[in-house]
Amino acid sequence: MAGTDERGSTRSLVLRAIRAGGTVSRTELADATGLAGASITRIVRGLIDEGLVTEVGLAESRGGTPRRLLELDPAARYAAGVHLDRHGSHIVLTDLAGRVVARDDGAGFGPSPMETLVSLAERIADLVDSVGVPPERILGIGLGSYGPQDRRTRRIRSGYVDAEWQGTDVCGVLEHLTGLPVALENDALAVAVGELWSGGMPPTATYAVVYLAGGIGGGVVVGGRAYRGSSSNGVELGHITIDHAGALCTCGNRGCLDNIAGPHAVVERAIADTDLGERLGLTGTEASIATDFRLITDAAADGNRIAHELIEHSARAIATGAVTLANLFDLDSVVLAGPGYGRMLPVYRDAVADALDRSFFARALHVVTATASTSTTEAVAFGAAASVLESAFGPDDAADALVPFPRHRPITRPAYQELT
Amino acid sequence: MAGTDERGSTRSLVLRAIRAGGTVSRTELADATGLAGASITRIVRGLIDEGLVTEVGLAESRGGTPRRLLELDPAARYAAGVHLDRHGSHIVLTDLAGRVVARDDGAGFGPSPMETLVSLAERIADLVDSVGVPPERILGIGLGSYGPQDRRTRRIRSGYVDAEWQGTDVCGVLEHLTGLPVALENDALAVAVGELWSGGMPPTATYAVVYLAGGIGGGVVVGGRAYRGSSSNGVELGHITIDHAGALCTCGNRGCLDNIAGPHAVVERAIADTDLGERLGLTGTEASIATDFRLITDAAADGNRIAHELIEHSARAIATGAVTLANLFDLDSVVLAGPGYGRMLPVYRDAVADALDRSFFARALHVVTATASTSTTEAVAFGAAASVLESAFGPDDAADALVPFPRHRPITRPAYQELT
Known part of the structure; x- marks a missing residue:
């Protein structure tokens, strides 16, 4: 566990530094993170093996050997974000750089939770198909909606939804339908997390x-x-x-x-x-x-x-x-x-x-x-997707245990299920 | 840096588990922390070497070899806490178990910061002498007072104190006078931290x-x-x-x-x-x-x-x-x-x-x-001392960087200076 924590937190640190830097050398990463050169080399090798980071060329160097430059591969991973409220729903698909690559708007909470969730799952599937993203690159789905929420039983407990909705494990159902992990997020907190990935707010x-x-x-x-x-x-x-x-x-x-x-x-x-x-x-x-x-x-x-x-x-x-x-x-x-x-x-x-x-x-x-904020009407959906990215690549945080994503998930995701 | 963080955080985890458990075996520590047995063995050996933890006997064991039991040595380290306000001051000295071993009450903010701080330093010195605690076992001094406070320049910025006080580096002066590191803490936050060490509140x-x-x-x-x-x-x-x-x-x-x-x-x-x-x-x-x-x-x-x-x-x-x-x-x-x-x-x-x-x-x-709370009129002083213990033995926290204690301080402190 200690080893995992240590690897996880330094890996996140390096990933965040690469994201912040845009195009960076290993030396710059060492300066930015305070990690030793040997640690940087080891972590970067792992990130390249995972396909998250690519080498993109050489930088001039005064005297020494030219430094190889690194960039995040934005297409290495994606996240889906859903904003579900009484009056409608927004779905976005973002890449690892926090860019929206696809979006869809539709109906909100319907009288039947199952019908609404099947419809959301179909729309997510269509969105993924439409942009040709390999399903195994999708980290998961963030579902932004009203508070209060029960993140343990994964139910929306707001008075804005009826008893049937309050009794539904929305994450479980959506996971079953899509084959992807799903996390519930408070709408306003999703928007706040979104600011970290939209470039609105610096990482700390x-x-x-x-x-x-x-x-x-x-x-x-x-x-x-x-x-x-x-x-x-x-x-x-x-x-x-x-x-x-x-x-x-x-x-x-x-x-x-x-x-x-x-x-x-x-x-x-x-x-x-x-x-x-x-x-x-x-x-x-x-x-x-x-x-x-x-x-x-x-x-x-x-x-x-x-x-x-x-x-x-x-x-x-x-x-x-x-x-x-x-x-x-x-x-x-x-x-x-x-x-x-x-x-x-x-x-x-x-x-x-x-x-x-x-x-x-x-x-x-x-x-x-x-x-x-420069965010738009899809701010909650974007933020919900950002919560997924944050949970996979953000700083370690005890509270993240609430999010049903393994912190250091295997690269191969469960295959995206055909909807029946 | 990564290595230090990893050591520090697992070391804190084990120390907190020993404190919470009272008398515990290495097996119980492994269960309580989720750390591997080998890590527990290594960390405990370090804590024993530092004098923080002692072996206190053997426990019955079903079938296997008897388990050696561990306890925190309350006398291994001490912390001083000061509560300074307009109407008076309290000073306490606590051991590592969070017990008050000595206390003193006196005057509050005086017109001359230097006179007040010299008086505080003298009272702290007297308190330490009175109980015969070796000065090198004192981790530092927590100084609880009004907010707002500037923890970077280490000044009390409250309107309750005058311009001369607001311009005084109270921590620096007290450090110079006592030879001990000093940290400024908001009075109410000190009380909150104190609840963790008084047994009022569980560690998480x-x-x-x-x-x-x-x-x-x-x-x-x-x-x-x-x-x-x-x-x-x-x-x-x-x-x-x-x-x-x-x-x-x-x-x-x-x-x-x-x-x-x-x-x-x-x-x-x-x-x-x-x-x-x-x-x-x-x-x-x-x-x-x-x-x-x-x-x-x-x-x-x-x-x-x-x-x-x-x-x-x-x-x-x-x-x-x-x-x-x-x-x-x-x-x-x-x-x-x-x-x-x-x-x-x-x-x-x-x-x-x-x-x-x-x-x-x-x-x-x-x-x-x-x-x-069961706390008394010395709650702020106790909490300020608890902040010192927390900063040395509590969970890692980015905000702790504000506290001028090295997280993993050498055992030997600067000698307690004679006051001139």
């Missing part, structure tokens, strides 16, 4: 993602590692109290951030307190929340004063939540991601930046920046 | 300490490791917003937990809104806050209805903060520690327990318990 960054979609979610990465706490159900940012005398939330808490700043709250306020409901044709139904909220952010971006005030109120409350995250997790940055921000992303970002500048507790020691 | 627990003294502080331990975030300035629990429309705090935030539930807030309310100020003789001055607050908790415990209501209000607000901690860090328990709770500790604990039962977001997956 400490930051939170504030994810705005149908609600407000959070994901924290500390020193390049996903923060998982006890059961990978942390950073429920939408359900922290920012008004202790506020209304009771279905979660049991009072004055939750989501009930003050989330899309539901903003749409309800627009309909109840203003004439925006009629003017924008808001319906306020569960199914139309995303559309309704988008109409409000669009109206605000187009100069509607009332819509702008509603969004500013939401942005100030989210900024309050961001400061809480920064003061508790001691972050270096807060990243805003998710489709909810829409065209008002700059307003939210400025509100968060202002609040962090003004009230981050340890601001005498370091700043906390607020940035807007 | 995930929990937060809510520390109540002059204000409200927090410390989080995840899987047995201190949570440090970017700069070890996290979990500023007193400065999260629980009333986003509340009063502006000196920290820049609005409606901070400390301004609603902390001793200052309760004492101010008692004087302004009730007749308790006169009846209990509260003065409300900065220097008397601890005494004033103690008078209120005592009155509440003695059945004074108004005092009880004030404390219940404070307890409910702290419970709100505890739920935020649990929902963000995904904790298994919340531990209440610190002198502030006084005789009302059960009321605070019940309020926190009720709130966690009712509103922890992932309560369908696991409970979050609320417990009262």
Whole structure:
């Protein structure tokens, strides 16, 4: 075990250094990792044997022999990511460089878990076929969805899904259907991990993602590692109290951030307190929340004063939540991601930046920046795929034991099963 | 480097297993750690050579040869812990088993950093002399105090200390005076780490300490490791917003937990809104806050209805903060520690327990318990000493790099300097 750990962690270190460096020599790797030259030579030989790394030419060298240059082979491995929610699903296939090589959108949670999962499996199979990736190069499938999640029994335990869904081992079923290992991931944490593979965040960054979609979610990465706490159900940012005398939330808490700043709250306020409901044709139904909220952010971006005030109120409350995250997790940055921000992303970002500048507790020691993610509507699917890559090639982490991928998996994967 | 890491982490693993087991055989160690028998043999031999572990006899064995039993030698190493605040200081000396072998109380931050630090160094020297511990067995000094702290320049950056203190390298000065390495630690985080060494918490627990003294502080331990975030300035629990429309705090935030539930807030309310100020003789001055607050908790415990209501209000607000901690860090328990709770500790604990039962977001997956620490007024000093032990014998952690102790320090320490 000790040997495995040691090999695993230095192997990850070297792989990450190669990924970060793009094209690097063994000497540069030794400098970047602090490992001895002999260790680098041995580890790189193993990575070349596994097909993960290739030699791509020679670099000039002052005096000595020319140095052979190394690169990650992006086509050596792939990962699939699925984002499944009530309103739809996204699937992406990424290569080892974290590039999306194929994508597909479709239906969300259906009434029958089995039908939905068979459909997802078929779409994944089609996607893999469409790009001609050898199935044995696919590391696995990341499945991003709502929290809370039970990563041991591999069930989604959110109130957003019904009892039949809550009772389904979604990973087990999908594994059976596809022949690939499947890991469940919180949607917002997936987005946070995705930032490590999209180039949005450097490999040892400490930051939170504030994810705005149908609600407000959070994901924290500390020193390049996903923060998982006890059961990978942390950073429920939408359900922290920012008004202790506020209304009771279905979660049991009072004055939750989501009930003050989330899309539901903003749409309800627009309909109840203003004439925006009629003017924008808001319906306020569960199914139309995303559309309704988008109409409000669009109206605000187009100069509607009332819509702008509603969004500013939401942005100030989210900024309050961001400061809480920064003061508790001691972050270096807060990243805003998710489709909810829409065209008002700059307003939210400025509100968060202002609040962090003004009230981050340890601001005498370091700043906390607020940035807007460049991620798209497929951010959760991409992040779920990134979680697979991270679990195979990221830093060692005790919490990774939760992920059903062997850390140092054999190269040959179970053959991709024909779906019956 | 890889070799050192591997040795270090398996060595820590074995040391922790011996500490947890009390008296253990090599076979039990192999079972407990998952390490191969040969590795256990090699590591144990090293620990015996270093004097950390001793063989203490033979155990019965079914069939095979009797197994030799191992124990940690508590007297093999010691750590000093200092708690320095405005109102006083505590010093403790602990052995490797985490037992306090000597203690001393004295003055707090004085106007001259140099005078205060010389006095601390003298008291530490006296304490070491008094118990006859060979100075070379003292691993170092943990200095617990207010956050924020700059662990790189090793300065206390809290507004509670003046510019001269903020500009003083307290660790460097104390190192010079004592000849021992010194590490700065946040008071509340020290208390949290202390729970790992007092037997309050098992070695891989995930929990937060809510520390109540002059204000409200927090410390989080995840899987047995201190949570440090970017700069070890996290979990500023007193400065999260629980009333986003509340009063502006000196920290820049609005409606901070400390301004609603902390001793200052309760004492101010008692004087302004009730007749308790006169009846209990509260003065409300900065220097008397601890005494004033103690008078209120005592009155509440003695059945004074108004005092009880004030404390219940404070307890409910702290419970709100505890739920935020649990929902963000995904904790298994919340531990209440610190002198502030006084005789009302059960009321605070019940309020926190009720709130966690009712509103922890992932309560369908696991409970979050609320417990009262058995720690005393020297909890920060003890925890600061525990941080030293943890830094030398705890799990490997990237954040430990912040602590100026070599992870695998030579046995022979610099000789304990005579103070001039």
